[in-house]
Amino acid sequence: MYQALLTRRYLTSRVMPLLAALAVMLCTAMVLIVWSVMSGFLGMLLDSGRTLMGDAAITWPVAGIPYYEDLMDRLEARPEIAATTPTLETLGLIGLPDGSPEIWTLIGVDGPSYDRVTSYAETLWWKPIDKPLPKDRDREDLRLRLSNQYYDEGLALTEQDLETGDEKAAVVPGIWATGYNRRDIGGWTNARFRFMPDAELTISVLPISQRGAAIDVAARRFPIANEFQSGLYEVDANTALIRLDALQEMLDMNAADRVEAFDPFAVEIDEEGNETFVQPKAVGVEPARVTTVMIRAADGVTPQVARDVAEDVYEEFAAVQGMEVPDPQFVRIYTWEQRDGVRTFIAAVKKELALTVALFGFISLTAVFLVFAIFWSMVSDKIKDIGILRAMGASKPGVAWIFIRYGAAIGVVGSILGGLAAWLIVSNINPIHDWLGTAFGLTVWDPEIYYFPQIPNKVDPIAALLVMGGGVLFSVIGAIAPAIKAARMDPVRSLRFE
Amino acid sequence: MTSETPILEARNVSRTYRMGRVDVPVLKGVDLTVAPGEFLAVLGASGSGKSTMLHLLGGLDRPDRPANGTEGVFFRGRNLSGMSSSEINTYRNLQVGFVFQFYHLLPELDVLENVLIGGMIRHGRFGFGRRKSELHDAAAELLKSLGLGHRLRHKATALSGGERQRVAIARALINHPPALLADEPTGNLDRETGMRILDAMATIREQMNQTIVMVTHDPSIAERADRIVRLTDGVLVTEALEASNT
Numbered sequence: 001m002y003q004a005l006l007t008r009r010y011l012t013s014r015v016m017p018l019l020a021a022l023a024v025m026l027c028t029a030m031v032l033i034v035w036s037v038m039s040g041f042l043g044m045l046l047d048s049g050r051t052l053m054g055d056a057a058i059t060w061p062v063a064g065i066p067y068y069e070d071l072m073d074r075l076e077a078r079p080e081i082a083a084t085t086p087t088l089e090t091l092g093l094i095g096l097p098d099g100s101p102e103i104w105t106l107i108g109v110d111g112p113s114y115d116r117v118t119s120y121a122e123t124l125w126w127k128p129i130d131k132p133l134p135k136d137r138d139r140e141d142l143r144l145r146l147s148n149q150y151y152d153e154g155l156a157l158t159e160q161d162l163e164t165g166d167e168k169a170a171v172v173p174g175i176w177a178t179g180y181n182r183r184d185i186g187g188w189t190n191a192r193f194r195f196m197p198d199a200e201l202t203i204s205v206l207p208i209s210q211r212g213a214a215i216d217v218a219a220r221r222f223p224i225a226n227e228f229q230s231g232l233y234e235v236d237a238n239t240a241l242i243r244l245d246a247l248q249e250m251l252d253m254n255a256a257d258r259v260e261a262f263d264p265f266a267v268e269i270d271e272e273g274n275e276t277f278v279q280p281k282a283v284g285v286e287p288a289r290v291t292t293v294m295i296r297a298a299d300g301v302t303p304q305v306a307r308d309v310a311e312d313v314y315e316e317f318a319a320v321q322g323m324e325v326p327d328p329q330f331v332r333i334y335t336w337e338q339r340d341g342v343r344t345f346i347a348a349v350k351k352e353l354a355l356t357v358a359l360f361g362f363i364s365l366t367a368v369f370l371v372f373a374i375f376w377s378m379v380s381d382k383i384k385d386i387g388i389l390r391a392m393g394a395s396k397p398g399v400a401w402i403f404i405r406y407g408a409a410i411g412v413v414g415s416i417l418g419g420l421a422a423w424l425i426v427s428n429i430n431p432i433h434d435w436l437g438t439a440f441g442l443t444v445w446d447p448e449i450y451y452f453p454q455i456p457n458k459v460d461p462i463a464a465l466l467v468m469g470g471g472v473l474f475s476v477i478g479a480i481a482p483a484i485k486a487a488r489m490d491p492v493r494s495l496r497f498e
Numbered sequence: 499m500t501s502e503t504p505i506l507e508a509r510n511v512s513r514t515y516r517m518g519r520v521d522v523p524v525l526k527g528v529d530l531t532v533a534p535g536e537f538l539a540v541l542g543a544s545g546s547g548k549s550t551m552l553h554l555l556g557g558l559d560r561p562d563r564p565a566n567g568t569e570g571v572f573f574r575g576r577n578l579s580g581m582s583s584s585e586i587n588t589y590r591n592l593q594v595g596f597v598f599q600f601y602h603l604l605p606e607l608d609v610l611e612n613v614l615i616g617g618m619i620r621h622g623r624f625g626f627g628r629r630k631s632e633l634h635d636a637a638a639e640l641l642k643s644l645g646l647g648h649r650l651r652h653k654a655t656a657l658s659g660g661e662r663q664r665v666a667i668a669r670a671l672i673n674h675p676p677a678l679l680a681d682e683p684t685g686n687l688d689r690e691t692g693m694r695i696l697d698a699m700a701t702i703r704e705q706m707n708q709t710i711v712m713v714t715h716d717p718s719i720a721e722r723a724d725r726i727v728r729l730t731d732g733v734l735v736t737e738a739l740e741a742s743n744t
Contacts, residue, residue, distance in 0.1 A: 001626045002618040009606035388602045391558055392616045392669070393591020395584065492559045495602065 002394070003402045006385075007409050010378075017410050020374045020475070024414025025421060027364035028471040032422035034360045035463050037429070038353045040456020045349055046337075048231030053336040054085070054117040054294035055303035056310055060326040062208050064088065064253055064289030067325060071293055071317045080309045082298040085113035086290035088247050094240070095202035096178060097194065104177060105239045106205065108247030108290070111156045117296040120155070120241075123228040125175050126197050127151035150197050154226025157243040169246035170225035171201055174236035181227070196224045203242070207252040218250040234345075248288055258284040287324075303335035364474065367414075371407055371478030379403065379482045386486050387494025400487035407479025411472035419468045422459060429455045505676055505709050506532040507572040511561045512732075513550050524550045525561070526732040532711055534676070537703050539723030540713040546729040548713035549681050555711060556594045556679045557586045573677075591620050595670025599682035601662040603654035609665050610650045613637040616672045633672075640668045644698055660691035664698060671702065678702075680712040684719055696722045 011017050058065065065071065072084040088108035095101055115121045128146050153159050159170040173196070175181055180194045204219040222242065230236055248254040259280035266278040297306035311333050318328045337343060379386075386399055425432070433455055436442040508530040514523045524547040532538050532555075542548040553559040554571050557578050561570055570579045573593055581589060590596075595616075603612050617633045618626050626633065638650060644664040654662060663683060670678055680699065684692030700722065702708050712723060720726045728735040 001621070001623040002615050004623070005611060005615075005618065006604070006606065013606050384602060385604055388604060389615070389619070391556070391590060391596045391602075393587045393589075393619050395587045398619070492553050495558075495598065 002389070003398065003405050006402050007406045010406055011409055011413070014378075016374050016378060017406070020371050021410045021414040021417070023367045023370045024411055024471050024475055025418040027367040027474075028415045028418025028467055029421040029425070031357065031360045031364055031470070032419060032459065032464060032467045033425055033429075035353075035357050035467065036422065036426045036459045037456050038356050039460060039463065040458055042346075042349050042353055044231060044456060045346065048235075050336055051119050051123060052230045052232065052235055053339060053342070055297040055301075056295040056307040056333070056335045057292050057339070058295070058310055058314055059292045059332045059334075060330075061089070061291050062212065063326070064291045065293065065325060065331075066287040066289050067317075067321050068288075068290050068293055070321070071314065074313050074317055075293070075295060075310060078309050078313060080298050080301045080306055081295055082301075083113065083116040083296040085110060085117040085294050086244060087114070087292045087294055088244060088251065088253060088290045089292060090205055090247070090251060092240075093204040094177075095204075097199045097201070102177070104173070106203065106247060107239060107241050108244040109157065109241050110244045111154075111158075114241075114294075115155060117294045120228070121151075123230050124151055124154040124172070125227045125229050126154065127226075150226050154197075154228070157225055157241060159223040159225050168223060169243035171203065171222040171240050171242045172226045172228050173201070173224065173240040174238065175227045175229040176233065176237040177227075177240060197226055199224050201240075203240075203250075205247070205250050207250070215252060218252075220246070220250060222246070244290070248290075253289040255288040256286045257282040258286045303337065307333055307335045307338075361470070364470075367471070368474045368478040371410065371475050372481060375403060375407060375479050375482035376485070379486045382486070383489065383494045386489050387491045387496075390489075390491035391495065396487040399489075400483040403479050403483035403486055404476060407475045407483070408472055410479075411475025414475065415468035415471035418471060419464050422464070422467075426457055426459050429457050503534075503575055504531045504572070505534045505536075505574060506530075506555050506711065507575075508551070508555065508570075509572065510569045511551075511554060511571060513547070513554060513559065513561050524732050525554070528729075528732070528734045530727065530734060532677070532709060534709055535703075535707045537700075537710045537722075537724045538712070539720035539726045540711065540729055541715070541717060541720040541726050542713070542729035543715055547732045548715075548729050551729065552679050552681050552711065552713050555677075556596055557581075557589045558596075591616065592673050593675050594677045594679050595673070595675040597663070597666050597670050597678065597680040597683045599685040601654075601659075601666045601686070603662055603665055603669075605653070605655050608651050608653055609641060609646060609657070610634070610637055612654055612665055613641060613668045613672050616669060620673050637668065637672055640671060641665070644668055658691075659687050660694060663687065663691075663695050667695070667698060667702070671706075671708075674706075677709045677711065680710060682714055683712060684716070685714070692719065 058071070068086050072086065075081045075084045090106050092104055092106040093101060094104050109120070111120065126146055127150060128148060153170060154172050157170050157172060158167050160167050178194075178196055180196055200221050200223050202219060202221050204217055206217055207215040209215055228236070228241065245254065260283045262278060262280040264277070267275045268278050269275050295306050295310055297303055311328075314331060314333060315328045318325050337346060389399055389402075433444060436444065508528050511525055511528045511530075512523065513525040514521050516522070528547075528551065530540075530551070540548045540551055550559065554561055557571075560579060570577045572578070573589065578586065578589065604615065607615070614633060614637050617629075617637070620626075621629060621633075638647070641647060641650060641664075644667060646661060646664055646668070649657060649661060649665075654665065657665065663686075667678075667683075678699070683699070684695050687695060696719065699710060699712075703710055710723075712720075714720050
């Protein structure tokens with residue numbers, strides 16, 4: 001009881017403990033801000049990766065998977081699977097409108113089903129802003145003047161010829177792929193040199209036979225329907241989406257008649273005596289192929305479960321389709337996190353997050369030494385009080401508890417204030433960053449480096465509790481040695497201390 | 499335990515302090531007996547060992563290792579040297595009350611809180627919580643009897659020397675200890691204020707039959723006691739009883 005009374009009075013009647021609480025507050029706020037921004041960054045990366053790739057996928061590169069519609073039907077029949085979509089991935093040589101060449105990853109997609117699996121529509125950049133904020137109006141965002149046409153055409157990867165009314169397969173490149181868009185200090189994206197949805201690209205691909213041999217290069221011009229921003233810079237700078245049927249056609253992976261073996265030089269003479277080459281006889285249909293079937297798990301189903309279901313379904317599918325489809329032992333079935341490149345990238349960011357939090361946590365240990373130094377000095381200052389309490393019957397643990405409790409109180413006050421400060425700063429970090437950019441030209445969060453135009457601005461409650469708990473713990477640790485010193489003091493010497 | 503049993507007793511008590519490499523004997527085989535209800539003054543010059551004697555009687559310090567169990571400081575026949583740390587804490591809390599020359603009040607607390615601290619230590623958080631009102635009333639009553647009823651919520655630092663010493667007396671008595679140990683209670687006060695403090699102690703002694711052991715260097719202060727013993731260079735010399743105080 002007397003410990004509680006003295007803790008309260010010591011806390012409110014002296015400046016030093018308030019300085020200690022301030023140190024704990026600053027350390028707590030610092031760690032929590034860093035943790036929130038970094039884990040928010042990781043969360044945004046994960047969301048972006050999932051947005052582009054769905055939860056799981058079945059892949060057989062180059063030759064592709066035939067009868068994929070059957071595979072998709074079988075997958076969608078399972079309750080764990082919410083949706084599937086076929087995609088076809090290859091490398092392509094791109095001729096930009098100014099003639100400069102680029103090599104991009106081309107992904108053939110069926111817009112509507114791709115959207116069901118990956119939330120593709122949300123990544124389309126050129127679309128009207130539903131609720132423009134004052135800052136959007138201030139910077140004259142191009143999207144404020146757009147109609148829904150670009151959105152619709154981007155979703156369908158199709159452009160309608162205004163004169164003829166014909167629909168043409170279109171392409172949707174990543175927002176950074178062409179190099180014609182730029183971000184400014186505020187992190188806003190705009191068409192700086194050219195508005196790409198009004199342009200065309202020349203795309204050249206190299207079809208590969210099922211045996212891996214190159215066939216003739218196929219080249220074609222495509223209108224740009226829209227641009228997408230997944231949030232992953234590597235994807236947005238090197239990828240274009242293209243309508244699936246168009247890419248299948250260019251890669252000779254569309255459905256075609258299967259013919260029997262024939263002599264290409266054989267001729268036949270008709271009744272009128274004219275010679276014509278013998279046409280091969282159709283004996284069936286060569287199915288269309290895709291390299292990947294992407295899968296979206298049902299609500300509450302983890303990507304790993306969806307992947308395991310996909311493995312079962314593929315075995316069943318292969319058993320039915322026989323030798324024409326890739327062997328289940330060799331086909332690649334994985335969650336989006338297990339995909340090559342993504343796995344190592346996410347692991348690297350996770351390690352960076354852990355390292356940063358650990359480093360800042362280590363720096364925060366200075367708070368322990370600060371509390372220790374302040375308490376050590378306070379114990380020296382309170383020697384007489386300790387003697388008085390011992391003379392009145394206070395036990396050694398009772399005296400120690402005063403200072404440990406005092407340390408805990410400083411930790412609680414500092415941590416709560418630090419948590420509050422961190423929450424205020426993180427919640428307003430983007431306006432603060434914008435202000436720094438406008439007032440001082442400081443761009444701490446460079447969008448070219450960190451991929452995202454906005455700084456993550458959410459505080460994770462679990463992280464907040466952990467950091468604040470750490471603040472209290474560190475304060476108690478800092479108070480332990482002075483508390484032991486106080487407890488071990490000889491009461492007579494304490495009373496005689498001048 | 500009979501009424502003749504001394505409340506406090508020192509038997510062949512010695513205490514030596516080590517100052518650097520030198521042993522300094524402060525008490526040299528002191529024998530002292532304090533009867534229940536007695537007001538005893540220990541008179542001695544500065545450095546004679548009188549405060550050390552008081553600290554030993556109050557369990558704040560321990561004598562040099564006694565030769566056998568019959569030597570040492572005894573409270574109602576029980577040797578303090580045989581008590582555990584916990585028992586010594588309880589002894590200091592319940593059986594003796596200290597009054598110091600420099601008051602030693604806790605400056606962050608107000609007058610009432612300073613007096614209640616002993617009660618808080620005695621009863622613990624929950625026990626004090628249950629008796630809070632009762633203990634508040636007792637402390638307030640005690641302070642009122644010492645003329646401090648109007649100062650309950652004042653900080654100790656706002657009081658005069660005499661008032662502070664009266665608060666210290668109230669603090670020492672809050673748990674109704676059988677023995678009050680006063681170390682130069684008037685040493686830091688002017689003569690008139692010092693006399694008022696002695697009057698207060700005498701009143702308490704009369705009303706509560708309080709045993710008081712007071713150490714002082716001033717013979718005129720010591721005269722207020724029933725009995726005076728003189729400490730000279732760590733050795734005790736018994737003097738005549740002052741008839742005027744009986």
